[in-house]
Amino acid sequence: MLFTAKTRSIAIAALLLAPGSTLLAETPEERGLAIAIEGDKRDQGYVDSTANMKMILRNRAGKESTRNVRIKSLEVTGDGDKSLSIFDEPADVKGTTSLTWSHSEKPDEQWLYLPALKRVKRISSKNKSGPFMGSEFAFEDIGSQEVDKYTYKYLRDEDFESAKTFVMERYPTDKNSGYTKQVVWIEQDRYIALKLEFYDRKGSLLKTLVSSDFQQYLDKFWRPSTLEMTNHQSGKSTTLVFSDYQFQTGLKSSDFSKNALKKQ
């Protein structure tokens, strides 16, 4: 779910067909897109995954509150991934489950199951910039990262904490995004995002996300164990800690249907 991505064949075709798309004559925009596509390609074939996510919210005074969420993701070939988030804590929302079908061309679809009401509610996916569970992560930060959700511009190569990285800017294509721009540091060996800066609608630096403790699964897929999001404007921060990552667990498409929501 987090920072995984899927390619759309059209995006590749556009790159291949673009005039002058040789390495020598590559524009910064073409190079940025090529890096995004390569990163996406390296994450293909994970099939499905499950993980536990602990979310620690910290206010400016350092006061913490915690949420525990179980996450299940399903790779969908030719479209965005499907994901389920099952909330275990805080206790008053225990059992609440959200289902997201992300799409590369049309808007994502989202449903919420409220156990106290035994009701599945379809919810608007337009609200991308809103905070996820009161944290410093917006819905759009936590959703499936499709190549087509941004346009790109390569900036430079740079060393980041002793790793060689590509630095590029990406611009959300959705007009409902809360950001004008993101700057991303991608490690050159593994094509994983180590750091992201988010710029708000006024163009000011809003948040920084640092991903660390990457683990490799199935000898292929890299996943961060810790994500640290700092909001520079409010002084608040949120840490996500992932554990018990499992891949190719045999989840089916029917596990990600509206009718399966209450069975989680």
Add this chain to the structure above:
Amino acid sequence: MNSLKPSLLLCAAGLLVAGHSHALDWRGNVSSEFTYFPKSSVGTNNWKFNSSIAADVELTHDLTDAIRLTVHPFIRWDQQDDERSRAGVREFLLSTSGDTWEFNAGLGTVFWGITESRNPVDIINQTDSIEDIAGDEKLGQLMLNFKWFSNYGDFEAFLLPQHHKRTFNGADGRPFAGITVNPDLTSYESKQGSTHTDIALRWAHSFDAWDVGLHYFDGTARSPVLTPQVTATTAELAPRYPLITQIGLDAQGLYGDLAIKTELIHQTGNEIRSHAEAVTGLEYTLVGFLSPLQENDKLPQDWCTPDTRNIFKILACNDRLDLGIVLEYLWDERGQQSAHPFQNDLLAGLRFAFNDASSSDALLGIVQDLDGGATTLSLETSTRIFESYRLKLLGRQFLNTGEDSSLSTIKNESFLQLELSYFF
């Protein structure tokens, strides 16, 4: 007072203590509630302060990989109203399912309703009106339920062999309607009484932005006809449950931040007047509605720094606050002869979602009877405290009820209720 079914409780207790290879899951809460009525009531029950304690736990246990048991007992003690002090089981349901089907047997709860103010399409379960004046709380319904999920939509059939009486406040309960409903005087149109087997069918499907449901129900009404019975010493209402046939539609369209909702039913029966009822309206959400103030530099620069202590400035700088505007029209073809007070009424509401670490929210609403009747004002707000507790404040004020046939006896009642719940 309902008796606690001992066998069900034993099962629930057994589930808790028995060694098991499959997961036992639970969610529940213990809550204490304090209610204050500033004015005296019309009845003899002139108390102004009430307290109540309740516990509620929903247990789910996978008996095998394919069969799940859900047990949901509840218990409440009420300082003033004996009718409200009781224990029971809201759910005791065995469920099994495949990729395209689901089967449920036992006591279950089913919600089809989508509108905010009232849900006429919810015909499966009886309303537990003693628990919650808004009618959102339901009593478990004994059922056999089969669902089939296809490309043409979800098809569902119900067999409902046992009717549950509606619960009502006792003589000591408030808000007091001036006259009490005596469940002992209950009668049924069906010769089988409460054991008439009702049937229900439903089809639901999604079309792009629209979720649509159609249903058919044939059996004993959930809503009783109340007839006054006067003896030399008492005046009470006797509930009678007629046999009805109901067809209904529920539909919700979602266009970005705009949701359009409608519920429509038509009822016929020998003992009731054939009629239609509807609730229709919309909810429009303004996401982060104060954020343009900051983005367009409408606020002084020093207001929105993290050091600000002024509550007004903090509110103005809150770019996370969502505002939902709710408008609904409630209608009943029978007009003033309706079995409920919402024959020609308008609901206007404001819903605030603070999106903070405590998941704070608030709902302000006004229901106006357009036939010159009652006005109901309501306020509902809640926030999380100490990680596992929720604090909720509920206020309601009834005004001008004199002209409204159905609410006239409530007079100008008002109350404030504070509820603290511990969740586990």
